[in-house]
Amino acid sequence: MPEEADLIRAAQAGSHEAFRALVECYHLLALRTAQVLLGNLSTAEDVAQEAWVNVWRALSSFDLNRPFRPWLLRIVTNCCRMELRRHTAQTPPDTAEAALPAVENDILDGVIRREEVAALDAVISTLPVAQRQLVELRYRADLELAEIALVTGLPIGTVKSRLHRSLTAIRRLLADASVATREEKR
DSSP states (O other), X not given: OXXXXXXXXXXXXXXXXXXXXXXXXXXXXXXXXXXXXXXXXXXXXXXHHHHHHHHHHHGGGOOTTSOHHXXXXXXXXXXXXXXXXXXXXXXXXXXXXXXXXXXXSOHHHHHHHHHHHHHHHHHHHTSOHHHHHHHHHHHTXXXXXXXXXXXHTOOHHHHHHHHHHHXXXXXXXXXXXXXXXXXXXX
């Protein structure tokens, strides 16, 4: 596969195949980020597609001396902000995709995994929106800390400390839930 810079150069020159290769490389990143920011998979799909249209339109002005991934994330974030402005009503996050187990041979392992993911989702959903968003950007969208800072507009130190507090809260809530479950079984 060609280097990223070569793909960008070719796409800037009008190559649809090179642009398609960029989309294939980064479409999951754009979609997951949009899903975390918007909380709805179908809306996130639309916004991610809108972001790719904006990338195509602005690609000629992209500076090859800069990294592509943060530039893309900024465009996705801006499209999400525009969507939120258009539709101020908040909808609960679509966690159906996260609740699906990985492909496994043992059905019992799949059931246990789904239960664990559901318990984790339930705990995460109790966090304040800002904390929940940081956790989801980090672990569902798989963004680096600097990328989360870029997307949220927070300093990286703030992202680190808030993420640490969020994870500490999740651990505490999971431990409390585990103790409560053991006491119920007695």
